[in-house]
Amino acid sequence: MSAQRKIRVLETIRQGKIGGGESHVLDLVASLDKSNFEAVVLSFTDGPMIAALQAMNIPAHVIESEKAFDISVWLKVRQFIKEQQIDIVHVHGTRANTNVLWAARSLKLPVIYTIHGWSFHEGLKPLMKKARIAAEKFITRRAQVNICVSDANRMTGKEAFGQFKAIVIKNGVNLEKFDHQGEYPDLRVAYQIPAHHLVAGYIARMTLQKDPVTMIRGFAEVLKVFPDITLLVIGEGELKKVALETARELGIEENIRFDNFRKDIPAVLQAVDIYCLPSLWEGFPIGVLEAMAMGKAVVASDVDGTREAVQHEVNGLLIPASDPAALAEAIVRLCKDAIFRKRLQVGAINTVQRQYTITQMTRQIEAVYHQLYKQ
Numbered sequence: 001m002s003a004q005r006k007i008r009v010l011e012t013i014r015q016g017k018i019g020g021g022e023s024h025v026l027d028l029v030a031s032l033d034k035s036n037f038e039a040v041v042l043s044f045t046d047g048p049m050i051a052a053l054q055a056m057n058i059p060a061h062v063i064e065s066e067k068a069f070d071i072s073v074w075l076k077v078r079q080f081i082k083e084q085q086i087d088i089v090h091v092h093g094t095r096a097n098t099n100v101l102w103a104a105r106s107l108k109l110p111v112i113y114t115i116h117g118w119s120f121h122e123g124l125k126p127l128m129k130k131a132r133i134a135a136e137k138f139i140t141r142r143a144q145v146n147i148c149v150s151d152a153n154r155m156t157g158k159e160a161f162g163q164f165k166a167i168v169i170k171n172g173v174n175l176e177k178f179d180h181q182g183e184y185p186d187l188r189v190a191y192q193i194p195a196h197h198l199v200a201g202y203i204a205r206m207t208l209q210k211d212p213v214t215m216i217r218g219f220a221e222v223l224k225v226f227p228d229i230t231l232l233v234i235g236e237g238e239l240k241k242v243a244l245e246t247a248r249e250l251g252i253e254e255n256i257r258f259d260n261f262r263k264d265i266p267a268v269l270q271a272v273d274i275y276c277l278p279s280l281w282e283g284f285p286i287g288v289l290e291a292m293a294m295g296k297a298v299v300a301s302d303v304d305g306t307r308e309a310v311q312h313e314v315n316g317l318l319i320p321a322s323d324p325a326a327l328a329e330a331i332v333r334l335c336k337d338a339i340f341r342k343r344l345q346v347g348a349i350n351t352v353q354r355q356y357t358i359t360q361m362t363r364q365i366e367a368v369y370h371q372l373y374k375q
Contacts, residue, residue, distance in 0.1 A: 010086040014095040016047025021116040031362040068098040078103035094119040110372040113143040117283035149284035150305035172361030173293045180295035184267035191257045201272030206237030214278045218327030220250040269294040292348035299330045315347035
């Protein structure tokens with residue numbers, strides 16, 4: 001294809017803040033074969049992801065919208081796609097899809113929809129859940145290709161819609177960026193963590209899905225048994241205030257370091273011994289894969305996509321969701337048994353290197369692009 005025009009792919013996502021889906025987009029566009037593809041990124045809010053893309057000289061644009069099915073931006077999106085001479089539209093997430101689908105179809109462009117996690121998740125009121133299932137069914141049936149990031153996601157779609165066609169391409173990690181043998185700034189010193197302490201890490205959006213309150217309550221139980229440990233909490237979100245208040249109520253602030261989202265996640269992970277993710281649901285958690293790549297012992301909820309990456313007592317520990325006592329028990333076990341902790345760390349590294357690299361993921365997605373472009 002070197003003598004031909006490169007395939008121009010629009011990668012679109014709902015927000016410029018960095019989370020799992022946004023990290024996926026960043027890694028994907030950075031890893032695409034530049035001799036065959038030109039990526040353009042469209043977000044509906046500004047944020048650190050846009051700056052990161054621009055620093056990599058990848059075209060990144062924002063059309064401001066905070067709503068799903070925001071008819072006011074549809075014509076702007078359509079005009080943008082025409083101006084950019086896009087060949088394929090790759091949409092990441094439900095909200096972005098609702099604001100791009102009409103424009104792409106009106107221009108007769110193929111649409112790929114990657115479902116990083118269904119919008120009809122746990123904790124929704126019945127009417128809202130029913131409406132979201134209807135919306136997802138509508139948009140999945142109008143995409144040329146649906147990509148699920150886990151087998152569990154695909155099964156959920158089939159159960160919800162009756163008929164649902166999708167392929168599974170699991171997330172991958174950039175092993176050059178997340179290098180367990182790399183040298184990073186010593187954040188334990190920066191956060192004034194006692195030298196003799198182990199460090200547990202919670203690095204996630206502080207939302208209902210990621211259940212930070214269970215993290216705080218579980219950590220309080222850990223301290224009763226194993227006091228020589230610090231919890232590093234990195235993230236922002238609507239439940240951060242609740243998490244801070246819970247830590248104060250339990251009197252454990254001295255053993256917790258709260259900080260906002262950081263760009264240097266590999267350095268944060270280097271400072272951590274035990275990575276914790278007590279989610280209520282997951283698509284296929286990139287944060288877990290990054291921690292595994294960095295050789296961390298993982299404790300995570302036994303939910304949908306997570307259990308496809310984490311094998312209990314092989315490369316991590318799985319616990320019931322919403323269970324502070326189980327979370328505490330797993331952390332204490334790892335604190336007290338360094339040999340077992342090391343075994344899980346080695347298993348984690350091996351798993352990611354064999355199955356979940358960004359190169360493996362990107363080549364599979366490129367194959368989909370080639371197939372659609374030929375059609």
